[in-house]
Amino acid sequence: MQLSRRLLGSRRCHSGWGLVLALVTAVTSAAAQQTLTVAAFPAVDQIILAAIPTWKKLHPDVDIKVVSRQFVDHHTAMTTALSTSFYLPDVMALEVGYVGRFAQGGGLDDLAKPPYDIKKHQSRFVPYALAQATNRAGAVVAAPADIGPGTLLYRTDILGKAGLDESSLTRSWDSYVDAGIKIKATTGAYLMAHARDMKDIVIRAGIQPGEGLYFDAKSNVLVTTPRFVRAFELARKVRQNKLDAKVNAWTNEWSEGFKRGTVATQMTGAWLAGHLNNWLAPDTKGLWRAAQLPDNAFAAYGGTFLAIARGAPAQHKALAWEFVQMMTLNRDLQLRAFKSQDAFPALLETYDDPFFEQPIAFLGGQKARLGWRDATQKIVAVSVHKQDAFADEVINTELDKVLDRGKDIQLALSDAQRLLEKRARR
């Protein structure tokens, strides 16, 4: 008391402090302002920020705090947060690759159970999207916010110089490779960035129901099945005919390949068209077209999901679920994200919007979104396994040995089988 008197001075100041204190406590108790923390990465953070005004109309007293980290850092932070239950956000955005990894444990709330009951909205989502977030036990661990339908982007001018048309690319894998040989001979451009891209697609064709990419439902290893052999054979054919530029995605050489027109096609998610337009190769506007993937293959490249952690603050879970529903089931917000960030909607109700019929200037006025919309109906969800990331690495390594050192395909795949069998059940 003595100290406070000396520090604060006169009696008048003393009563003034009391008034301030009373005011502060009144304000904080009256509003009971809540804050929901949403963890995301670029560009999902932009989509969420753009959705805040809509949220405020529903819940004016609930703030949304967006914690955005770079892609890999975000997922590492989520792994750490889930493992220690510290600093868990109320809602977390996850990319499809990580959903599989996190789905196996019990860290994310099962949205199929009450009070979430996401299954009653099942028919509103693109079928494969919800299946991608479902783990082997049948739990739906996340809600799809956007998806990435696979497409074949190709340079129509290079194709024209080689005297080819789109059907020669898409009719079958063999015709795709033959077209590549002709393109190389006439224009000198590579067919694709890396032979691995070929392998990535072909292994996804012919997956039986209930099977994962590398493992089946009982954790048996599938890498010696025919789809892998065919994938490796086609990739080897591409390399033997020198049709790939041997550049990895997202490197400087890869983007230079687009800028300089040395790569004729890229199998990728539909979102790459936006990236090419914005920063990868804006000067090539009008020269690209989009087609379906060759040989009637349909695959997904990427996709964002929103999940609620089991250990997230319980008092916010109801609001968190409302937020997730708003982001994934609100037609306007899904379309807004599509128009501004190229985030292809997972919500079927958006598919009748005239935006799909708008020509895309970068693709020479092509109404590519219609084709992508059709593709979403045909994509089959692939079940995920805990060791998928490791299997990916092993198969890529064996492919490198086949391509660079001429290793025999059967030997490579059986080596991969041996490595994966040791860890399939860990």
Add this chain to the structure above:
Amino acid sequence: MNLLSSLRLSPKWAPYVFVSPFLLLFLIFGVFPLAFSLYLAFQSWEPTSGLSAMHYVGFENYSFALQDEWFWKSLKNTAWLALVSGVPQHVVAIPLAYFIHSSFSRLRNGVVGAYFLPYITSTVAISILFSSLFSTDFGLINLGLRVLHEIPGLGWLLPAQAIDWLNDPDHIKPAISLIVFWRYVGFNVVLYLAALQTIPKDIYEAATMDGAGRLQQFFYITLPSLKPMIFFGVTLSVIGGMQLFEEPFILTGGRGGSDQAGMTTAIYLYRMAFDFNDFGAASAMSWLLFVVVGALTWLTNRAFRPRDASH
């Protein structure tokens, strides 16, 4: 005055209070992770299920690690990188230090500073810069090689095509070794320079009077006197080399490179934890690496320890 005197530390407590910041940080960031990692090495843990999901599995993680092909592959890579980056560090640093010691007097500090500079810069920043220098089509190193190839007398020694430093498994290892060598050679020069300055000049004068040439003096006087410092430097190189992480991690984009050519054990155990979500095996591997480093350090000790009998 009352306030100030109540805040004054008594001499009984002062030492502990002053030591406590370091001790606290060391306990939190040094001892706790070590202890937790040792505990974790005996557990099986699916990290995203939370801390309660750990269950005891005994030595299973260790036996898995010892049978894992990739673990042995990473140890081989690490040994290769440690040797190829470590040996030149010392083989170059000793004559260089001797040369600086005998030739420069006024410029010595500047020259030593220039060699030492790489050691004090950020490893990550250097690695990022080097990865763009090593770029196949646009990097300066390939540009330099191309220019040198044009020189008539020298050209036949150099490759005609651009070397794919970062993606080719045969070339990523020399690239990493080059960066590590460049970084630590200056550090070793400083160490050896300090040791050289402790050798008394009389011994050299006596040797000159006995007719010993410069080369003989180097091999029979300088090197044996440097032995304790070589022991120290080699131990540091062994420990640092076996724990190599930052340079290969940045250069290979965090994945260990094509055919895991650049994957050191430290990178592999990091990937085991954060990419493959197997924290138990990663912890077991880190302790196995500790055993390897310990064994190598003991061997170094045996090799360089002053042997009383020979003196």
